[in-house]
Amino acid sequence: xxxxxxxxxxxxxxxxxxxxxxxxxxxxxxxxxxxxxxxxxxxxxxxxxxxxxxxxxxxxxxxxxxxxxxxxxxxxxxxxxxxxxxxxxxxxxxxxxxxxxxxxxxxxx
Numbered sequence: 766x767x768x769x770x771x772x773x774x775x776x777x778x779x780x781x782x783x784x785x786x787x788x789x790x791x792x793x794x795x796x797x798x799x800x801x802x803x804x805x806x807x808x809x810x811x812x813x814x815x816x817x818x819x820x821x822x823x824x825x826x827x828x829x830x831x832x833x834x835x836x837x838x839x840x841x842x843x844x845x846x847x848x849x850x851x852x853x854x855x856x857x858x859x860x861x862x863x864x865x866x867x868x869x870x871x872x873x874x
Contacts, residue, residue, distance in 0.1 A: 772869055775838035782832040783854075789828045793821040839864045839871055 797817050805813035833854060837844045840862035845852045847860055858865050865872065 772838045772871075775836075776867060776869075779832075779835050779844075782828075782835055786825075786828040786832040789821075789824050793824065797821055837862060837864055839868075 797814070801814050801817045805811065833845055833851075834843050835845070836842065837859040840859060842859070842861040844859050844861075844864075845854050845856050850860070852860055856866070
């Protein structure tokens with residue numbers, strides 16, 4: 766049986782991973798187009814634009830994987846993914862055991 770503290774810490778981890786992913790996805794392109802694109806055109810260097818774009822794409826993948834593969838605190842399977850389907854990170858419950866998102870304890874107990 767999983768206690769309430771482990772549910773709380775699991776959701777805290779989920780929130781942190783989600784926040785990091787969305788900050789990377791939304792702020793990364795803004796940083797590139799506001800800082801690196803003008804700088805690259807000013808200095809006439811395509812590397813000042815293409816290298817940060819490559820790093821951004823890599824960082825999006827690196828922050829997406831822990832978020833998408835986050836494990837359900839009740840069943841231990843990936844919350845959003847199965848081998849053949851995904852809820853695209855917007856699922857309201859675990860795709861395996863049905864644990865509602867943000868549940869502080871096991872609703873079936």
